Each structure stands twice: as structure tokens, then as C-alpha cells.
Amino acid sequence: RKEVEQDPGPFNVPEGATVAFNCTYSNSASQSFFWYRQDCRKEPKLLMSVYSSGNEDGRFTAQLNRASQYISLLIRDSKLSDSATYLCVVNGDNNDMRFGAGTRLTVKP
Amino acid sequence: GAGVSQTPSNKVTEKGKYVELRCDPISGHTALYWYRQSLGQGPEFLIYFQGTGAADDSGLPNDRFFAVRPEGSVSTLKIQRTERGDSAVYLCASSPVGGAGYTFGSGTRLTVV
Numbered sequence: 001r002k003e004v005e006q007d008p009g010p011f012n013v014p015e016g017a018t019v020a021f022n023c024t025y026s027n028s029a030s031q032s033f034f035w036y037r038q039d040c041r042k043e044p045k046l047l048m049s050v051y052s053s054g055n056e057d058g059r060f061t062a063q064l065n066r067a068s069q070y071i072s073l074l075i076r077d078s079k080l081s082d083s084a085t086y087l088c089v090v091n092g093d094n095n096d097m098r099f100g101a102g103t104r105l106t107v108k109p
Numbered sequence: 110g111a112g113v114s115q116t117p118s119n120k121v122t123e124k125g126k127y128v129e130l131r132c133d134p135i136s137g138h139t140a141l142y143w144y145r146q147s148l149g150q151g152p153e154f155l156i157y158f159q160g161t162g163a164a165d166d167s168g169l170p171n172d173r174f175f176a177v178r179p180e181g182s183v184s185t186l187k188i189q190r191t192e193r194g195d196s197a198v199y200l201c202a203s204s205p206v207g208g209a210g211y212t213f214g215s216g217t218r219l220t221v222v
Contacts, residue, residue: 004151043200043213044152087151094165096142097211099151 003027006088006100014108017078021103023071023088032091033064035073037084038102044087047073078107111135113214115201121220122191130186130217134203141184142211143176144200152200158184191221 006023013019025033033050048055050062050071061074071088088100114133122128134141139160144152154168158178166176173191178184188195198218202211 006151008149043215045213046211092154092165094157095140096154096157096165098154099144101149101151 002100003092003098004088004090004100006103008101008103010104010106012106012108013078015078015080017107018074018076019078019105020075021073021086021088021105023073023100025069025071025088025090025098027090027092027098028069029093030090032095032097033062033071034089034097035060035062035071036087036089036099038087039084044099047086075105078105080107080109083107113201113203113212115199115214115217117217118215119218119220121222124191124193124221126191128188128191128219130188130199130201130219132184132186132201132203132214134182134184134201135212136182138203138205138212139181140204140206141178142202142204143184143186144202146198146200146216155186188219191219193221195219196221 004025035047036044037047038044048057050064054063059076063072083106085102085104087102089097092098116131141158143155146152156176157165161181173189176186198216200213200216202213204211
């Protein structure tokens with residue numbers, strides 16, 4: 001089983017739609033969780049950290065369910081500029097980060 | 110510098126050759142990470158340095174891969190006897206402490222022909 005699993009998509013949504021991505025992780029001892037965004041042929045960039053109580057940053061909401069080892073990212077009112085690959089990231093045993101394969105999102109006019 | 114710098118940005122080498130990839134982290138960042146990313150995949154962990162020492166090298170695929178960080182700043186990833194399957198983007202990242210959000214460099218695209 002992979003350490004971090006994501007639905008690869010692609011998700012194709014119209015502008016203004018709400019879209020949700022899910023991620024599961026296998027290491028129950030993990031303590032740090034993040035979502036990264038990666039544009040085509042660019043490096044990943046931190047989108048937001050994920051906190052136990054859930055957190056919001058503008059149109060983006062992240063949720064964590066430790067019991068189910070599940071993380072989610074919700075994007076409201078999608079913009080064309082949201083088109084990218086979204087990577088779920090979980091820390092490993094030595095505090096290094098383990099990445100999912102990413103979920104590809106395309107927002108269409 | 111202001112960000113993580115990786116050189117070269119592109120490297121084409123012949124099968125069987127030796128290559129070195131360089132990473133210059135953000136000044137003061139003690140943690141440094143190497144990842145490898147193939148097309149359509151997420152970054153695959155290779156090795157993590159805390160200061161000068163490798164805190165976790167469990168991701169190195171085999172003994173052809175080696176990385177050093179002798180002074181706790183710049184790191185070099187070394188690949189011996191390159192194979193076509195080594196072709197990928199090699200990403201370096203740094204963070205102020207291990208486990209915090211990283212900053213990535215723009216990567217080195219390695220092509221083995």
C-alpha cells in the first residue's frame with residue numbers, strides 16, 4: 001500500500017464550481033499534513049497546512065480526520081487559475097515529507 | 110539567496126556516465142531534502158539531511174545514488190553508471206526545521222540517453 005494515496009483525476013469542472021479532493025495516508029503516527037499545488041513543469045508550492053480542527057484560506061478549506069487517516073481539500077468558486085495538480089503531503093517517521101501522486105484539476109470557462 | 114537554487118536546470122547524459130546535481134538551500138535552513146519526480150507522478154522521497162548528516166536515506170533506490178552535504182548548506186546528489194530509468198526531474202527542498210512546510214527549487218531535469 002502506498003504511504004499517501006490520492007484519486008489521480010483528472011477533475012474537469014466549470015468555473016464557479018465547488019470541487020473536493022481526498023487523500024488517505026497509512027502512517028498513523030504522522031503529525032504534519034499539507035496540500036501543495038504544482039503547475040505544469042514547475043516545482044510544487046505550499047498551498048496550505050492542514051490542522052486537526054480544519055482550516056480555511058479564502059476559497060480553500062482543508063479537513064483532517066485522524067481516526068480515518070483521511071485528508072480533504074475543498075475549493076469553492078473555482079477559477080481558471082486553479083487549474084493545476086494538487087499534492088497531498090504527510091510527514092514520515094523521520095519528519096521527511098511523503099507525497100501523493102497528485103490530483104489533476106482543470107477548470108474550464 | 111532568496112530561494113532554493115538547483116543547477117544545472119537541465120542535464121542530458123549518456124547511459125553509464127556519472128552525474129552530479131547541486132542544490133543550494135535557503136540560507137539558514139537546516140533541513141534539506143531530495144526528491145525525484147517522474148511524469149504523472151508525485152515527488153518520490155530520496156534522502157533527507159538535518160545539518161550535515163543524512164537523517165533518512167531510505168528512499169535512495171540503489172547504491173548508484175549517493176548524496177552529501179559536507180558543510181550543512183549546499184548538497185550534491187551523485188548518480189553513478191546512469192541508466193535510462195534514472196531520467197526524471199530531481200527536486201531539492203529546504204525548510205527551517207524538519208517537518209515544516211518546504212520550499213522547493215525549480216529542479217534539475219535529467220535525461221539519460
